[in-house]
Amino acid sequence: MDVLEAIQKRMSVRAYQNKPIPEEKLRKILEAARLAPSARNSQDYQLVVVRDQKIRKELAAGDTSESFVDTAPVVIVAVALKPEYIMPGGIPAHPVDIAIAIDHITLVAVKEGLGSCWIGGFNQERIKEILAIPEKYRVVVLLSLGYPAESPDRKARKPLREITSYDRFFE
Numbered sequence: 001m002d003v004l005e006a007i008q009k010r011m012s013v014r015a016y017q018n019k020p021i022p023e024e025k026l027r028k029i030l031e032a033a034r035l036a037p038s039a040r041n042s043q044d045y046q047l048v049v050v051r052d053q054k055i056r057k058e059l060a061a062g063d064t065s066e067s068f069v070d071t072a073p074v075v076i077v078a079v080a081l082k083p084e085y086i087m088p089g090g091i092p093a094h095p096v097d098i099a100i101a102i103d104h105i106t107l108v109a110v111k112e113g114l115g116s117c118w119i120g121g122f123n124q125e126r127i128k129e130i131l132a133i134p135e136k137y138r139v140v141v142l143l144s145l146g147y148p149a150e151s152p153d154r155k156a157r158k159p160l161r162e163i164t165s166y167d168r169f170f171e
């Protein structure tokens, strides 16, 4: 499967089979994150790979995050270790760095027959409590990962001309 094919096939999966992800698949997927580029090549994040069922249930409980994360055999919690670093352009590096790593994960997951879903809807303080993450760090995103138990409909995207311009900004 080439990269564009994986991009085309990836869709958010919000229901998973009750089946663990084999260790070597998980390693391969995490390796894709390790190889991701980052600002200053600093890789200032920790990907907390949650497999423990009790902890996954806690992550899914109440308004902590999406309830479907409960069904996923793996939930990756991406934690920024230097959320204070701002790039010269005035933009924090940590959400960019983590987004690249997580996107690598989602694409290799497709190749490995797995589905995933980004989760930005979570309770920062509650996740920190559950995973004993020190206050100075920042949870950026969660990703559920597992064998799909649903075939979601493909979402529409804007046409290319709406999201691109050539040679100058188009107002």
Ligand SMILES: Cc1cc2nc3c(=O)[nH]c(=O)nc-3n(C[C@H](O)[C@H](O)[C@H](O)COP(=O)(O)O)c2cc1C
Pocket (backbone or CB within 6 Å): 010, 011, 012, 013, 014, 066, 117, 118, 119, 120, 121, 122, 141, 152, 155
């Ligand atoms: C940064 C980010 C945060 C997201 N947060 C959530 C979320 O909290 N809950 C959820 O169900 N989906 C979430 N999604 C999934 C989006 O809704 C989904 O990617 C979008 O609707 C496009 O659908 P597709 O992924 O199937 O192509 C998030 C996606 C991104 C990239």
